Amino acid sequence: MRLSRYFLPTLKETPSEAEIVSHRLMLRAGMIRQSSAGIYSWLPLGFRVLSKIEQIVREEQDASGAQEILMPTIQPADLWRESGRYDDYGKEMLRIRDRHERDMLYGPTNEEQVTEIFRAHIKSYRDLPKMLYHIQWKFRDEVRPRFGVMRGREFLMKDNYSFDVDHAGAMRSYNKMFVSYLRTFARMGLKAIPMRAETGPIGGDTSHEFIILAETGESQVFCHGDFTDFDPLGEAVDYEGDLQPLVDSWTQLYAATDDQHDAERFARDVPEDKQVVTRGIEVGHIFYFADKYSKPLDAMVQTHDGEQVPVLMGSYGIGVSRLVGAVIEASHDEAGIVWPEPVAPFQVGLINLRTGDQACDAACEDLFGKLRGAGIEVLYDDREERAGAKFADMDLIGLPWQLVVGPRGLESGVVELKQRKTGERAELSADSALARLAG
RNA sequence: CGGGGCGUAGCGCAGUCUGGUAGCGCACCUGCUUUGGGAGCAGGGGGUCGGCGGUUCGAAUCCGUCCGCCCCGACCA
Numbered sequence: 474m475r476l477s478r479y480f481l482p483t484l485k486e487t488p489s490e491a492e493i494v495s496h497r498l499m500l501r502a503g504m505i506r507q508s509s510a511g512i513y514s515w516l517p518l519g520f521r522v523l524s525k526i527e528q529i530v531r532e533e534q535d536a537s538g539a540q541e542i543l544m545p546t547i548q549p550a551d552l553w554r555e556s557g558r559y560d561d562y563g564k565e566m567l568r569i570r571d572r573h574e575r576d577m578l579y580g581p582t583n584e585e586q587v588t589e590i591f592r593a594h595i596k597s598y599r600d601l602p603k604m605l606y607h608i609q610w611k612f613r614d615e616v617r618p619r620f621g622v623m624r625g626r627e628f629l630m631k632d633n634y635s636f637d638v639d640h641a642g643a644m645r646s647y648n649k650m651f652v653s654y655l656r657t658f659a660r661m662g663l664k665a666i667p668m669r670a671e672t673g674p675i676g677g678d679t680s681h682e683f684i685i686l687a688e689t690g691e692s693q694v695f696c697h698g699d700f701t702d703f704d705p706l707g708e709a710v711d712y713e714g715d716l717q718p719l720v721d722s723w724t725q726l727y728a729a730t731d732d733q734h735d736a737e738r739f740a741r742d743v744p745e746d747k748q749v750v751t752r753g754i755e756v757g758h759i760f761y762f763a764d765k766y767s768k769p770l771d772a773m774v775q776t777h778d779g780e781q782v783p784v785l786m787g788s789y790g791i792g793v794s795r796l797v798g799a800v801i802e803a804s805h806d807e808a809g810i811v812w813p814e815p816v817a818p819f820q821v822g823l824i825n826l827r828t829g830d831q832a833c834d835a836a837c838e839d840l841f842g843k844l845r846g847a848g849i850e851v852l853y854d855d856r857e858e859r860a861g862a863k864f865a866d867m868d869l870i871g872l873p874w875q876l877v878v879g880p881r882g883l884e885s886g887v888v889e890l891k892q893r894k895t896g897e898r899a900e901l902s903a904d905s906a907l908a909r910l911a912g
Numbered sequence: 913c914g915g916g917g918c919g920u921a922g923c924g925c926a927g928u929c930u931g932g933u934a935g936c937g938c939a940c941c942u943g944c945u946u947u948g949g950g951a952g953c954a955g956g957g958g959g960u961c962g963g964c965g966g967u968u969c970g971a972a973u974c975c976g977u978c979c980g981c982c983c984c985g986a987c988c989a
C-alpha cells in the first residue's frame with residue numbers, strides 16, 4: 474500500500490476526550506472515528522488490526538474443534554422471554570420494535586439464540602459434544618461507555634457455546650476453551666492470566682476471566698510471579714487428549730482480580746518476592762452454566778439410557794474489538810504504538826526520505842515490489858513529506874520494521890533497517906535487508 | 913444511576929464575565945525556497961459558534977429549554 478493513497482488521518486495533537494493511552498493512540502494513528510458514545514467506525518489501519526485479531530481468534534477456535542456460525546444481531550424478544558432474561562437484563566439491552574409492533578432487541582449476547590438453534594436440530598447424545606461459535610457485533614447499552622474501544626457500547630465479540638450430555642463432557646469442553654484462550658492471547662504477543670471469576674448475569678458456577686497484565690489496565694490484579702515464565706505455545710496441544718493437567722498447572726498458583734482478592738491467602742501462598750501486584754484488562758471470560766438456559770428453553774437430549782436430559786452448556790467470550798485497545802495498552806512507548814508482529818496492520822514501513830529524488834524513488838519502488846512479491850505486507854511512505862514527519866508517523870502507527878531509504882545511504886549502497894520495538898538500527902544492502910525481512 | 917465539566921473549522925484552543933462584522937496554532941490548497949526526526953516565506957479555502965425559543969436596534973456572548981459528548985464513582989467482553 475502506498476501511503477500517499479492510503480486513508481490514514483493521523484493527528485499531531487491528542488483529541489481532548491481521550492483519557493487512556495490506547496484510546497489516544499488509536500485516534501492519533503487514524504484507526505477509529507467515534508460515531509457516538511461508545512460506538513466507533515473502524516478506519517483502514519484499525520480495521521486491518523481488528524481483522525488480524527479476529528483471524529487469530531478464529532484459527533484457535535477452529536483448532537479446538539469449535540465450528541463457526543453466524544447468528545443475527547437482531548433477535549426476537551420472545552426468545553428472551555422464554556429464558557426469563559428479557560425482564561432481567563435491564564436497560565443494558567437495547568430494545569427495538571419493528572413495523573409490526575413486534576418486540577425485538579439488539580443482542581448483547583447469544584445464549585438464547587444458539588440454544589434455539591441447538592434444540593431444533595440435536596436430540597441425541599450421539600451428536601455431542603458440539604461447540605458453536607460466532608464473531609459478531611454486540612450491543613450493550615452501558616451506563617458509561619469509556620476508554621474508546623476498551624469499553625464501547627457496540628463491540629465485536631467472539632462467543633462460543635458448548636453442548637454436552639454430562640458434567641464430565643462439559644468440563645472437557647470448558648478445558649478446551651481454557652487452553653484455546655491461553656494460546657489465542659499468546660499468539661497476539663499477550664500474556665493473559667486466567668483468574669477465578671464471578672459469573673455475573675450469565676450465571677453458572679465455574680468461571681475464569683483472562684486478564685492481560687498492563688500498567689494502564691482498568692482493574693488491580695494480584696498474582697504469582699511464576700505466571701510470567703509459563704509458555705502456552707511451548708508445545709502442541711492435543712484437544713482430544715486430557716487437558717486437565719494443563720489447566721491445573723494454570724490454576725494452582727494464586728491469581729485474582731481485586732474483587733476476588735484474598736489478601737491473607739495471597740500473603741500465605743505466594744512468597745513475597747513472587748507477589749505481583751499490577752493492573753489488568755479482561756479480554757476473555759469463560760463460563761460453565763449447566764442447564765441454566767437449556768432447561769427453560771427446553772433443549773433436551775436423549776442419553777444412552779434413553780433418558781431425556783437438558784443439555785449442559787458453557788459459554789466463552791473474547792472481546793475482539795477490546796483486544797485492539799488491550800494490545801496497545803500492553804505495547805506502546807512515548808512515540809506511539811508498538812505492534813506485536815502477528816497483529817501488526819503491516820509488517821514493514823518503507824520510508825522514502827526524499828520522494829522525487831530519482832535514486833531514492835527507484836530504490837524504493839524496487840524494494841516495494843520485491844517485498845510485496847515476497848508476500849510481506851508493506852506500507853510505502855511515498856508522500857512528499859519531510860523526513861521528520863515520516864519518521865514520526867511511522868513510529869506512531871507502530872509497524873514492527875522500518876526500512877529507511879535516503880540519498881545519503883544510497884550513495885554508499887546501504888539502506889537502514891530499524892526495529893520499532895527496540896529502536897535497533899542496522900545499515901545494510903538492500904538485498905540483505907530484503908533477506909532479513911523475508912526470513 | 914449519583915456527582916462534575918464541556919459543546920466555536922478536521923484536531924487543539926481563545927473570545928462568553930462586560931452583547932457591536934468570528935479569531936489563533938496545527939492540518940488542508942497554490943507558489944517559491946528547503947529536505948536524515950513533525951521546515952520557512954507569501955497567498956488562499958473552510959464556520960447555520962450543538963438545536964430550538966426568548967430578550968435586544970443588534971446574541972458565540974444574556975435568559976429558557978432540549979440534545980450531544982467527556983470525566984469521577986457504583987456495574988461490565
